[in-house]
Amino acid sequence: MLHASYEIWGVAVAVLLIGFWTIRWVIRRKSPEHACGLNGAIFNSSCHDHDIEHRALLFLMTQKTDSVLAELARTIEQERQKLGAVVRKPSMIEAVDAFQTEAMHVSDNRQLPYDQILPMARNGITVSKIASQLQLPEAEVSMVMRLNAA
Numbered sequence: 001m002l003h004a005s006y007e008i009w010g011v012a013v014a015v016l017l018i019g020f021w022t023i024r025w026v027i028r029r030k031s032p033e034h035a036c037g038l039n040g041a042i043f044n045s046s047c048h049d050h051d052i053e054h055r056a057l058l059f060l061m062t063q064k065t066d067s068v069l070a071e072l073a074r075t076i077e078q079e080r081q082k083l084g085a086v087v088r089k090p091s092m093i094e095a096v097d098a099f100q101t102e103a104m105h106v107s108d109n110r111q112l113p114y115d116q117i118l119p120m121a122r123n124g125i126t127v128s129k130i131a132s133q134l135q136l137p138e139a140e141v142s143m144v145m146r147l148n149a150a
């Protein structure tokens with residue numbers, strides 16, 4: 001029994017010594033002589049190691065960002081191709097052409113009020129009278145007149 005207690009005390013002392021040496025080593029690593037100075041006056045291997053770790057982290061972040069952007073570009077290109085395939089369908093083109101020709105026939109049959117502004121202005125009618133006759137704001141009438149005067 002006495003022999004077992006000596007073994008327990010021996011293990012306890014060994015653990016305490018290892019803990020003491022570990023704490024002493026940590027304190028030495030954190031001492032000011034091993035720290036990086038703000039202006040770079042104190043530069044040693046720990047500062048250099050920290051700088052290398054920082055650069056490696058930035059490099060990894062850059063690679064990750066580039067891969068995400070490349071994937072996003074591929075997705076955008078795939079969506080463009082899908083959209084192009086939909087727009088290029090003959091039935092879609094024919095529908096658009098039919099709509100445009102119908103819109104042109106409707107606009108040919110009636111004269112837009114903006115087309116009437118300049119002839120009325122050339123006849124000497126004031127901006128306020130033109131606006132009231134065409135049921136347009138005076139600002140639009142004067143803008144059309146200024147744009148065509150230039």
